[in-house]
Amino acid sequence: MAEFYIREADSEEARGPYSPERIADLLGAGRASAATLYYDEDREDWLPLSEGPAFQAILHPEQKRVQLKARDLPPVVEPAHHEPPPVTVDEMLAAAEGKSDETRHLRARENRMGKAAALSLPALVLMLALCAFTDIFPYWDIVMTIREERTWSLLLEYPMLILGAVDLFFVLCCILSATDVFPLIRIRAMLGLGFFTYIFWAWGEFPQSLAVAVGSLSLYVCTATLNLYAMILFAILGVGSFGALAAMYFL
Structure with missing residues (x-):
């Protein structure tokens, strides 16, 4: 008590x-x-x-x-x-x-929370950069056409390019330690966990569906927890899942 x-x-x-x-x-x-x-x-x-x-x-x-x-x-x-x-x-x-035995465990807990917070931003940068790659790479020829001809209206025909631009914006925010965007990243994670997981599953691409599901869940958790062990686990799962999804485009 x-x-x-x-x-x-x-x-x-x-x-x-x-x-x-x-x-x-x-x-x-x-x-x-x-x-x-x-x-x-x-x-x-x-x-x-x-x-x-x-x-x-x-x-x-x-x-x-x-x-x-x-x-x-x-x-x-x-x-x-x-x-x-x-x-x-x-x-x-x-x-x-923290100079007494009674509060030493509290200092240890705060230290673990600080390490978790420091790990979250690099993990999010890697995961979101991989997300941006998987969004943009399949439409790279369209990106070059837009760049050369300045036909920005083509973006409306390829919403994945818009999503890729949003992911790149989140990458920049995480690099700048702008944690105020975390609620928006959670919305992005839920979109991937729900909509894109279903789309890949409906297309019969089950490995991609699993990678998106695990990666999106990891993206959400890394913005919502300060538990060091959970942060390490989901950072590894997220980077691994989105990395595997990106590699599938080269297979």
Whole structure:
């Protein structure tokens, strides 16, 4: 069960760690309030109890119930050996920086998430570049005709060229680390997973259908996860699937 350090806004000394049930007892006894601060390890900051998801049921019960006033409650007797010594803010900040055993695992998790984020962009660049190749290469003669004769209207007759241009735009965005396009890349991935997978399957091209399905799923996952192991797995699957699809044009 999670435990929390708490302190008053005008105090430098923290108390705890307390379980949510123990904090509920302190609230009921008037020894804490909604404005009392607790240390949130995820956000690495002191926040009021009123903002903590773990304390919402305590501060705002769904059903009205009779509560004793603080003066009607017996004093809470806590054995001295059960109460840990006060923890200063400096000690808490040191723990938040990963200098204690309690927070080392949190730093390790953040490190893995950072590596996953760093891997996602190169993987997306490779996958989208291969997608652009498979979109444009079969119509390369049309591309040369458009380039030489400036007949841009031909693009309307070959929508795959437009899709290839969109994929190249996504490649440029990923190179520039413009992660705001990730929702659009997910839409592109779902288009490949649904429409193009079905088209290849309907044409009887089952290897191509499988490659598009696996590659599109990998493209989606690489924009939606920060799990390092999942990122590595789907980056390999995506690049391999789209690479195999591109190679099929030379067979």
